[in-house]
Amino acid sequence: MARQHPDWNPELLRKHREQIGLTLEDTGEKLREIAERHGFNIAANFQTIWGHEKGSVYPGPHYRRAYCRLYRCNEAQLGFRRALPGEDAPVESATAQLPAPRAQAPDxxxxxxxxxxxxxxxxxxxxxxxxxxxxxxxxxxxxxxxxxxxxxxxxxxxxxxxxxxxxxxxxxxxxxxxxxxxxxxxxxxxxxxxxxxxxxxxxxxxxxxxxxxxxxxxxxxxxxxxxxxxxxxxxxxxxxxxxxxxxxxxxxxxxxxxxxxxxxxxxxxxxxxxxxxxxxxxxxxxxxxxxxxxxxxxxxxxxxxxxxxxxxxxxxxxxxxxxxxxxxxxxxxxxxxxx
Incomplete structure (x- = not known):
């Protein structure tokens, strides 16, 4: 029997994507880049991303980890789960724009x-x-x-x-x-x-x-x-x-x-x-x-x-x-x- 995810709020994925101006195709490309860097096993085509945002398919563990890296949020902030004690998970939290590559501070x-x-x-x-x-x-x-x-x-x-x-x-x-x-x-x-x-x-x-x-x-x-x-x-x-x-x-x-x-x-x-x-x-x-x-x-x-x-x-x-x-x-x- 399929497991339920009562705390899942798929609408937040779409909000994060739209607030930084990404298309479904753009999102898939960036997720694939992240997957290659981290060794995640995902295909990340636009149909799958659409299913995640509409709530018809709950993202697997590697997809969720890739989304977190893309949007610089934890799983609770992206609506995948409830927040653990001490975790900040505002419902409307969304990134204004993707962070551009930059020189890192020494520390x-x-x-x-x-x-x-x-x-x-x-x-x-x-x-x-x-x-x-x-x-x-x-x-x-x-x-x-x-x-x-x-x-x-x-x-x-x-x-x-x-x-x-x-x-x-x-x-x-x-x-x-x-x-x-x-x-x-x-x-x-x-x-x-x-x-x-x-x-x-x-x-x-x-x-x-x-x-x-x-x-x-x-x-x-x-x-x-x-x-x-x-x-x-x-x-x-x-x-x-x-x-x-x-x-x-x-x-x-x-x-x-x-x-x-x-x-x-x-x-x-x-x-x-x-x-x-x-x-x-x-x-x-x-x-x-x-x-x-x-x-x-x-x-x-x-x-x-x-x-x-x-x-x-x-x-x-x-x-x-x-x-x-x-x-x-x-x-x-x-x-x-x-x-």
Whole structure:
């Protein structure tokens, strides 16, 4: 059954387009340029844009992100969703004109980076979110100047579709630290191992996967991380980490091992709402997600949406895609910001 979007106000898209004097064809061209720059998967022809403005077709996640970059607004200001607490979303907000390419002020890029990282907040009292943001910004500055520092390990976890991979990639693009994505590292082997054990290649919900395969999958991920750390290379790990973050003893062992190697640690949990997670999962269309989509209510009931890592950690609030929107904005500024 199709999901409803009771807070959607499609009329705002047309208002924004008309106030800056764009035709449907012009809008499609600019959206395609944005899509190419950000790697969005959209076609953006005028019929599709017309459908979005008339309210007959709700824009998918990449379309919404492209519209936000085009009109320099967040999703709430464009009428796609309700505003999160603290978000400014006036109904009549519209840009007077498209910003022309211009020379950037010397501090504009650092400000954009810090704004994108502002969604990282302390999840426990014994971590300092400002210190982590400073560490990432410093790594970004050092990467461009060629200066190196001691290694850092960043664990980015969250439920499927939470936006953790998008946020991990942003951290990697800023710092130059390699990203170890669990699925990219292990999926071909995991699929074949499941078949060899009598299961199905894309199964991620059975006892067979959880008891026989998953432990090996995460062991491969962590061993690859230690190889980097032993070479003094900071590393970002991208995986759900649901079981690991739920275990205080696992978290403590990891912290102890990093401390013994003089490695700093940042554990990040990416928070997201169920509807947004479902949309992201549906959009990517991965075979391993088939069961989740077929039995969404059952899958959702198995998640502890209040889960937080059992130890020092940070939280990124990506409910309704808010953190990813800030990432898109920072990428635009870092790339020059011209449309």
């Amino acid at each position: 504009e890029q650092p400000q954009a980076v810090r704004q994108a990282l502002s969604s990282i907040r302390s999840g426990t009292d014994d971590v300092d979110s400002e210190a982590l943001r400073n560490r990432v910004v410093d790594a970004w500055r050092r990467r461009t100047s060629g200066v190196t520092d001691g290694p850092t390990v960043v664990l980015v976890g969250g439920f499927a579709g939470s936006g953790k991979s998008e946020f991990a990639k942003f951290l990697g693009s800023l710092t130059g630290w390699p990203i170890l994505d669990k699925d990219s590292l292990t999926r071909p082997l995991v699929d074949q191992l499941l078949i060899a054990l009598g299961g199905e290649a894309h199964d991620r919900s059975s006892d067979l996967y959880r008891e026989k395969v998953r432990p090996l999958e995460y062991r491969c991920l962590m061993e690859a991380a230690w190889d980097n750390v032993d070479c003094g290379i900071s590393t970002i790990l991208d995986a759900p980490f649901v079981s690991e973050f739920s275990q205080a003893d696992w978290m403590q062992r990891f912290q102890n091992r990093c401390r013994s190697k003089r490695v700093s640690v940042a554990t990040i949990w990416v928070e997201c709402d169920p509807e947004s997670m479902r949309e992201y999962i549906e959009f990517r269309g991965a075979a391993r997600d088939a069961w989740k989509m077929e039995a969404w209510d059952e899958y959702l009931s198995s998640l502890n949406l209040d889960l937080r890592p059992q130890g020092p950690h940070f939280v990124v609030d990506n409910r309704l895609g808010a953190a990813v929107a800030l990432v898109d904005e920072a990428r635009d500024v870092l790339s020059g910001g011209g449309l």
